[in-house]
Amino acid sequence: xxxxxxxAVVRRLPRYYRYLSDLLDxxxxxxxxxxxxxxxxxxxxxxxxxxxxxxxxxQQGYGYxxxxxxxxxxxxxxxxxxxxxxxxxxGDMGQAxxxxxxxxxxxxxxxxxxxIDPELIGGDVRGLPIYDISKLPxxxxxxxxxxxxxxxxxxxxxxxxxxxxxxxxxxxxxFAHLDLDLPDDVVVENVHLSDSLMRLSYHSLINRESxxxxx
Amino acid sequence: xxxxxxxAVVRRLPRYYRYLSDLLDxxxxxxxxxxxxxxxxxxxxxxxxxxxxxxxxxQQGYGYxxxxxxxxxxxxxxxxxxxxxxxxxxGDMGQAxxxxxxxxxxxxxxxxxxxIDPELIGGDVRGLPIYDISKLPxxxxxxxxxxxxxxxxxxxxxxxxxxxxxxxxxxxxxFAHLDLDLPDDVVVENVHLSDSLMRLSYHSLINRESxxxxx
Numbered sequence: 001x002x003x004x005x006x007x008a009v010v011r012r013l014p015r016y017y018r019y020l021s022d023l024l025d026x027x028x029x030x031x032x033x034x035x036x037x038x039x040x041x042x043x044x045x046x047x048x049x050x051x052x053x054x055x056x057x058x059q060q061g062y063g064y065x066x067x068x069x070x071x072x073x074x075x076x077x078x079x080x081x082x083x084x085x086x087x088x089x090x091g092d093m094g095q096a097x098x099x100x101x102x103x104x105x106x107x108x109x110x111x112x113x114x115x116i117d118p119e120l121i122g123g124d125v126r127g128l129p130i131y132d133i134s135k136l137p138x139x140x141x142x143x144x145x146x147x148x149x150x151x152x153x154x155x156x157x158x159x160x161x162x163x164x165x166x167x168x169x170x171x172x173x174x175f176a177h178l179d180l181d182l183p184d185d186v187v188v189e190n191v192h193l194s195d196s197l198m199r200l201s202y203h204s205l206i207n208r209e210s211x212x213x214x215x
Numbered sequence: 216x217x218x219x220x221x222x223a224v225v226r227r228l229p230r231y232y233r234y235l236s237d238l239l240d241x242x243x244x245x246x247x248x249x250x251x252x253x254x255x256x257x258x259x260x261x262x263x264x265x266x267x268x269x270x271x272x273x274q275q276g277y278g279y280x281x282x283x284x285x286x287x288x289x290x291x292x293x294x295x296x297x298x299x300x301x302x303x304x305x306g307d308m309g310q311a312x313x314x315x316x317x318x319x320x321x322x323x324x325x326x327x328x329x330x331i332d333p334e335l336i337g338g339d340v341r342g343l344p345i346y347d348i349s350k351l352p353x354x355x356x357x358x359x360x361x362x363x364x365x366x367x368x369x370x371x372x373x374x375x376x377x378x379x380x381x382x383x384x385x386x387x388x389x390f391a392h393l394d395l396d397l398p399d400d401v402v403v404e405n406v407h408l409s410d411s412l413m414r415l416s417y418h419s420l421i422n423r424e425s426x427x428x429x430x
Contacts, residue, residue: 010417014410018392041394078416085412092314096307097408102392108412146419147412170422171415173408177233177317179256187418189411193312193388195229196404197300197323197362200386201293202225203402204361207385 005053005076012050013073015040020070032063079106084144088160089151090115090130093175097149098125108147112139133160140167149173161188220268220291227265228288230255235285247278294321299359303375304366305330305338305345308390312364313340323362327354348375355382364388376403 019040023031033051037044051064054072074080085103087094090113097103098110113130115121121132131139139145148164150157150172157176164172165186172188174180180188234255238246248266252259266279269287289295300318302309305328312318313325328345330336336347346354354360363379365372365387372391379387380401387403389395395403 010414013417014407014413015394017413018407018410022393076417077413078420079413081416081420083412083416083419092311096311099307103409103412106409106412108409108416147415171419173411173415178237179230185422187415187422189415191406191408191411192229192233193406194318194321194323195233196388196406197298197318197321198229198232198292198294199225200362200388200402200404201296201298201323202228202291204298204386205293205296207400207402 009050009053013077016050017070017073017077017079020066020073023066024070028066030063031066036064081107083108083146085110085147085149086136086139086145087113087149087151088115088133088136088164089113089153089175090117090120090125091151094149094151095125097151098128101126110149111143111145114139136163137167140169145169147171147173149175151175154178224265224268228292231265232285232288232292232294235281235288238281239285243281245278246281251279296322298323298361300325300362300364301351301354301360302328302364302366303330303348303351303379304328304368304390305332305335305340306366309364309366310340312366313343316341325364326358326360329354351378352382355384360384362386362388364390366390369393 019036033044033047036047040047051069054069054076071080085108087098087110090098094113094115098113103110110128112128113125114133114136115130116133120130123130145167146169148169148171150160150164152160152175154176157174157178157180161172161174161180161182165182170186172180172182172186173191174188175191175193177192177194179190180186182188234251248259248262251262255262266284269284269291286295300323302313302325305313309328309330313328318325325343327343328340329348329351330345331348335345338345360382361384363384363386365375365379367375367390369391372389372393372395376387376389376395376397380397385401387395387397387401388406389403390406390408392407392409394405397403
């Protein structure tokens with residue numbers, strides 16, 4: 001069933017899951033596509049189309065059952081399971097991620113970090129071990145690793161990504177400032193913070209110009 | 216001129232800028248849309264369409280002048296200027312960002328951090344001061360702040376974002392796990408790491424299923 005869901009819908013699912021979590025926290029049990037549309041700023045027809053992928057959630061004039069929808073989307077996204085994550089690059093960003101325990105509430109558990117820096121290797125972050133990157137193959141053979149997070153310098157990112165792929169890790173969260181060129185069955189989510197800053201910079205320039213124009 | 220560039224093109228510009236920077240580093244002076252298409256995995260016609268927005272960069276049969284294009288896109292994105300950034304939330308993520316000096320190479324300078332934690336306030340990260348959040352209005356009046364980065368818990372994110380908006384900060388990089396509801400002239404770039412992890416989780420499940428199916 002899952003394989004029929006389009007990539008565009010998959011990209012939107014985490015956002016649905018997030019809003020449904022918030023509704024549950026607020027004690028909301030049912031919601032119409034219209035109300036969901038208002039809070040999510042997506043058209044009601046888009047919502048109906050997206051959620052129809054899972055069949056039988058909505059009832060005409062009755063709305064969606066929030067808990068059920070939350071649970072089903074959670075299952076599809078796999079947040080009802082435990083996912084083991086390794087972090088490659090135990091610098092400031094890698095350590096900050098390892099300290100962020102909120103990921104665990106969604107089933108994402110960082111189990112180890114890897115680095116090349118002798119001063120970091122052998123140490124730990126919040127009790128999570130930092131290993132020498134050379135131990136990565138051995139570690140992956142001995143543990144079930146679902147996702148790798150890469151917080152490494154641009155220059156070493158391609159080699160690391162190829163190593164991960166050869167170790168059969170097919171899901172990568174990439175913070176390095178480049179696009180990884182990997183086989184089609186490897187899914188990469190990029191966090192390109194510099195790109196985001198440049199977009200903000202563009203808009204703040206435009207904004208400054210229009211303010212100047214007003215004066 | 217800038218105002219005619221569509222949002223979709225603007226979203227893609229940082230990626231062009233990144234590839235052009237790499238080409239410059241490699242000493243490449245000219246590149247055809249076809250070659251750029253190969254390395255960027257975007258169709259050549261998309262590239263020509265995007266870059267035509269700036270006029271006169273490409274010459275038939277001659278290719279783009281990499282340095283010129285890099286410089287022009289850099290100007291449009293504003294990376295030829297200095298941008299002052301404040302970080303709201305001086306926890307692990309905020310501190311990791313403040314320590315990441317590569318942003319400065321693109322003109323993005325973090326000038327201060329803000330927090331509510333008495334143990335952090337008065338301290339510093341890499342020499343950058345951490346102030347009490349209550350000092351934010353005074354600070355913004357005395358400094359030219361272009362961009363605010365929010366690394367705060369979900370619960371306080373909306374109040375902080377409203378405060379920033381009221382202080383005339385119109386560009387926000389948001390790490391809090393919610394969508395901010397702000398006026399149209401405020402541009403927000405979201406870094407929703409949990410959403411990214413959920414997408415990876417979905418794909419790793421699919422992958423696991425198809426591997427199971429093969430066995």
